[in-house]
Amino acid sequence: MTAVHNIDDEREVWNAYAESTRDKVFEDAEPTFCWTQYAGHGPGPEILGDPETVLEIGCGTGRHLAFLAAKGVKCIGLDLSPVMVENITERWGSLGAQFICGEVLDHLTASPETYDAIYSIFGAAWFTDPERLFPLVAARLNSGGVFAFAQPPAIPGAYGPQGMYKGGFAGPERYTYRYSHTPRTWEDLLCEAGFVHADAQVINAPKPGHIGTLLVRAVRP
Secondary structure (H helix, E strand, O other): OOOOOHHHHHHHHHHHHHHHHHHHHHHHOOOOOOOOOOOOOOOOOOOOOOOEEEEEEEEOOOOHHHHHHHHEEEEEEEOOOOHHHHHHHHHHHOOEEEEOOOOOHHHHHHHHHEEEEEEEOHHHHHOOHHHHHHHHHHHEEEEEEEEEEEOOOOOOOOOEEEEEEEEOOOOOOOEEEEEEEEEHHHHHHHHHHOOEEEEEEEOOOOOOOOOOOEEEEEEEO
Protein backbone atom coordinates (compact mmCIF):
# COMPACT_ATOMS: atom_id res chain seq x y z
CA MET A 1 0.00 0.00 0.00
CA THR A 2 1.33 3.42 -1.00
CA ALA A 3 0.23 6.31 1.20
CA VAL A 4 -0.64 9.64 -0.37
CA HIS A 5 1.39 12.59 0.93
CA ASN A 6 0.59 16.27 0.68
CA ILE A 7 4.16 17.50 0.33
CA ASP A 8 3.36 21.10 1.28
CA ASP A 9 1.67 20.03 4.49
CA GLU A 10 4.48 17.61 5.23
CA ARG A 11 7.04 20.36 4.74
CA GLU A 12 5.16 22.44 7.31
CA VAL A 13 5.36 19.50 9.72
CA TRP A 14 9.15 19.47 9.40
CA ASN A 15 9.43 23.25 9.50
CA ALA A 16 7.68 23.11 12.87
CA TYR A 17 10.14 20.43 13.98
CA ALA A 18 13.04 22.61 12.82
CA GLU A 19 11.76 25.51 14.89
CA SER A 20 11.38 23.27 17.93
CA THR A 21 14.96 21.98 17.63
CA ARG A 22 16.66 25.33 16.96
CA ASP A 23 18.21 25.38 20.45
CA LYS A 24 19.55 21.85 19.93
CA VAL A 25 21.26 22.95 16.74
CA PHE A 26 22.81 26.15 18.01
CA GLU A 27 23.27 25.59 21.73
CA ASP A 28 23.18 21.95 22.76
CA ALA A 29 24.35 19.99 19.72
CA GLU A 30 27.84 18.61 19.30
CA PRO A 31 28.94 16.42 16.38
CA THR A 32 28.07 12.82 17.16
CA PHE A 33 27.21 9.60 15.38
CA CYS A 34 24.86 7.10 16.99
CA TRP A 35 22.27 4.91 15.32
CA THR A 36 20.08 4.52 18.39
CA GLN A 37 17.98 6.99 20.35
CA TYR A 38 20.15 6.36 23.42
CA ALA A 39 23.34 8.42 23.64
CA GLY A 40 26.51 6.31 23.60
CA HIS A 41 24.58 3.09 22.97
CA GLY A 42 24.99 0.77 20.01
CA PRO A 43 27.27 0.86 16.98
CA GLY A 44 28.73 3.95 15.35
CA PRO A 45 29.77 5.04 11.85
CA GLU A 46 31.64 1.78 11.23
CA ILE A 47 28.32 0.44 9.91
CA LEU A 48 28.94 2.58 6.82
CA GLY A 49 32.36 1.02 6.16
CA ASP A 50 35.00 3.53 5.15
CA PRO A 51 33.20 5.87 2.74
CA GLU A 52 34.73 8.88 1.03
CA THR A 53 31.32 10.29 0.12
CA VAL A 54 28.00 10.06 1.99
CA LEU A 55 24.44 11.29 1.65
CA GLU A 56 22.16 11.49 4.68
CA ILE A 57 18.47 11.56 3.74
CA GLY A 58 16.35 13.43 6.24
CA CYS A 59 19.40 14.84 7.98
CA GLY A 60 17.57 16.76 10.73
CA THR A 61 19.90 18.61 13.09
CA GLY A 62 22.95 17.66 11.02
CA ARG A 63 25.06 16.34 13.89
CA HIS A 64 25.89 13.03 12.19
CA LEU A 65 27.13 14.73 9.05
CA ALA A 66 29.11 17.21 11.12
CA PHE A 67 30.83 14.26 12.80
CA LEU A 68 31.75 12.67 9.47
CA ALA A 69 32.74 15.95 7.83
CA ALA A 70 35.17 16.66 10.67
CA LYS A 71 36.90 13.37 9.76
CA GLY A 72 37.34 14.37 6.13
CA VAL A 73 34.34 12.62 4.56
CA LYS A 74 32.60 14.52 1.75
CA CYS A 75 29.11 14.95 3.19
CA ILE A 76 25.78 16.00 1.73
CA GLY A 77 22.62 16.23 3.80
CA LEU A 78 19.10 16.35 2.37
CA ASP A 79 16.13 17.64 4.33
CA LEU A 80 12.59 18.60 3.36
CA SER A 81 12.47 21.64 5.66
CA PRO A 82 14.01 24.88 4.37
CA VAL A 83 14.03 26.14 7.95
CA MET A 84 16.16 23.19 9.06
CA VAL A 85 18.51 23.48 6.10
CA GLU A 86 19.09 27.17 6.86
CA ASN A 87 19.77 26.42 10.52
CA ILE A 88 22.19 23.56 10.00
CA THR A 89 24.02 25.28 7.16
CA GLU A 90 24.73 28.16 9.51
CA ARG A 91 25.76 25.79 12.29
CA TRP A 92 27.77 23.12 10.48
CA GLY A 93 28.57 24.44 7.00
CA SER A 94 32.02 25.63 8.09
CA LEU A 95 33.02 21.98 8.56
CA GLY A 96 32.55 21.37 4.84
CA ALA A 97 29.19 19.57 4.92
CA GLN A 98 26.71 20.66 2.27
CA PHE A 99 22.99 20.78 3.02
CA ILE A 100 20.25 20.67 0.40
CA CYS A 101 16.53 21.30 0.74
CA GLY A 102 14.41 18.84 -1.20
CA GLU A 103 12.04 15.89 -1.24
CA VAL A 104 13.96 12.64 -1.16
CA LEU A 105 12.30 10.82 -4.09
CA ASP A 106 12.54 13.88 -6.33
CA HIS A 107 16.16 14.48 -5.38
CA LEU A 108 17.29 10.91 -5.92
CA THR A 109 15.49 10.81 -9.26
CA ALA A 110 16.97 14.05 -10.57
CA SER A 111 20.46 14.12 -9.07
CA PRO A 112 23.31 12.49 -11.03
CA GLU A 113 25.53 12.22 -7.92
CA THR A 114 26.54 8.84 -6.56
CA TYR A 115 27.90 8.00 -3.12
CA ASP A 116 29.82 5.37 -1.19
CA ALA A 117 27.12 5.37 1.49
CA ILE A 118 23.58 6.62 1.89
CA TYR A 119 22.00 6.52 5.32
CA SER A 120 19.07 7.66 7.45
CA ILE A 121 18.89 7.87 11.23
CA PHE A 122 15.25 8.27 12.22
CA GLY A 123 15.03 10.22 8.96
CA ALA A 124 13.62 9.94 5.47
CA ALA A 125 13.85 6.14 5.24
CA TRP A 126 11.31 6.03 8.07
CA PHE A 127 8.90 8.38 6.30
CA THR A 128 9.12 7.21 2.67
CA ASP A 129 7.52 4.27 0.89
CA PRO A 130 10.38 1.72 0.69
CA GLU A 131 9.13 0.25 -2.57
CA ARG A 132 9.75 3.64 -4.19
CA LEU A 133 12.76 4.69 -2.14
CA PHE A 134 14.99 1.62 -2.20
CA PRO A 135 15.48 1.33 -6.00
CA LEU A 136 16.35 5.04 -6.16
CA VAL A 137 18.88 4.67 -3.36
CA ALA A 138 20.46 1.69 -5.14
CA ALA A 139 20.81 3.77 -8.30
CA ARG A 140 22.67 6.52 -6.43
CA LEU A 141 25.19 4.19 -4.73
CA ASN A 142 28.57 3.25 -6.12
CA SER A 143 29.30 -0.45 -6.53
CA GLY A 144 29.88 -1.92 -3.07
CA GLY A 145 28.19 1.09 -1.49
CA VAL A 146 26.27 0.78 1.78
CA PHE A 147 22.70 1.78 2.51
CA ALA A 148 21.83 1.82 6.21
CA PHE A 149 18.98 3.20 8.25
CA ALA A 150 17.70 3.18 11.81
CA GLN A 151 14.26 3.77 13.30
CA PRO A 152 12.03 2.30 16.00
CA PRO A 153 10.97 -1.29 15.37
CA ALA A 154 7.44 -2.01 14.27
CA ILE A 155 4.74 -2.42 16.87
CA PRO A 156 3.71 -6.08 16.56
CA GLY A 157 0.87 -6.45 14.07
CA ALA A 158 1.12 -2.85 12.81
CA TYR A 159 2.89 -3.02 9.47
CA GLY A 160 3.06 -0.81 6.39
CA PRO A 161 2.34 2.95 6.43
CA GLN A 162 1.37 4.31 9.84
CA GLY A 163 -0.41 7.66 9.66
CA MET A 164 0.23 10.27 12.34
CA TYR A 165 -1.11 13.76 12.93
CA LYS A 166 1.38 16.44 13.95
CA GLY A 167 0.76 19.21 16.42
CA GLY A 168 -1.95 17.45 18.38
CA PHE A 169 -5.51 16.55 17.41
CA ALA A 170 -6.86 20.08 17.06
CA GLY A 171 -5.87 22.72 14.54
CA PRO A 172 -4.58 22.36 10.98
CA GLU A 173 -4.95 18.89 9.48
CA ARG A 174 -1.27 18.14 9.00
CA TYR A 175 -0.02 14.61 8.97
CA THR A 176 2.66 12.33 7.68
CA TYR A 177 3.29 8.60 7.35
CA ARG A 178 5.92 6.37 8.88
CA TYR A 179 6.67 2.91 7.50
CA SER A 180 7.03 -0.16 9.68
CA HIS A 181 7.81 -3.77 8.82
CA THR A 182 9.29 -6.86 10.39
CA PRO A 183 13.07 -7.27 10.01
CA ARG A 184 12.50 -10.08 7.50
CA THR A 185 10.24 -7.90 5.36
CA TRP A 186 12.81 -5.10 5.34
CA GLU A 187 15.42 -7.59 4.12
CA ASP A 188 13.09 -8.87 1.40
CA LEU A 189 12.29 -5.33 0.22
CA LEU A 190 15.98 -4.52 -0.05
CA CYS A 191 16.76 -7.69 -1.99
CA GLU A 192 13.87 -6.96 -4.36
CA ALA A 193 15.41 -3.54 -5.00
CA GLY A 194 18.72 -5.17 -6.01
CA PHE A 195 20.71 -5.01 -2.76
CA VAL A 196 22.75 -7.89 -1.33
CA HIS A 197 23.83 -8.80 2.19
CA ALA A 198 20.64 -7.25 3.56
CA ASP A 199 20.52 -7.51 7.34
CA ALA A 200 17.84 -6.08 9.64
CA GLN A 201 18.09 -6.46 13.38
CA VAL A 202 16.68 -4.91 16.51
CA ILE A 203 19.23 -3.49 18.95
CA ASN A 204 17.89 -3.83 22.47
CA ALA A 205 17.62 -0.70 24.57
CA PRO A 206 20.18 -0.28 27.36
CA LYS A 207 17.36 -0.72 29.88
CA PRO A 208 15.30 -3.95 29.67
CA GLY A 209 11.74 -3.42 28.54
CA HIS A 210 12.44 -0.11 26.81
CA ILE A 211 12.00 0.54 23.08
CA GLY A 212 14.80 -0.87 20.95
CA THR A 213 16.16 0.33 17.61
CA LEU A 214 15.73 -1.28 14.22
CA LEU A 215 19.04 -1.11 12.34
CA VAL A 216 19.07 -2.15 8.69
CA ARG A 217 22.10 -2.45 6.41
CA ALA A 218 22.51 -3.60 2.81
CA VAL A 219 25.10 -3.38 0.04
CA ARG A 220 24.80 -2.48 -3.63
CA PRO A 221 26.51 -5.15 -5.75
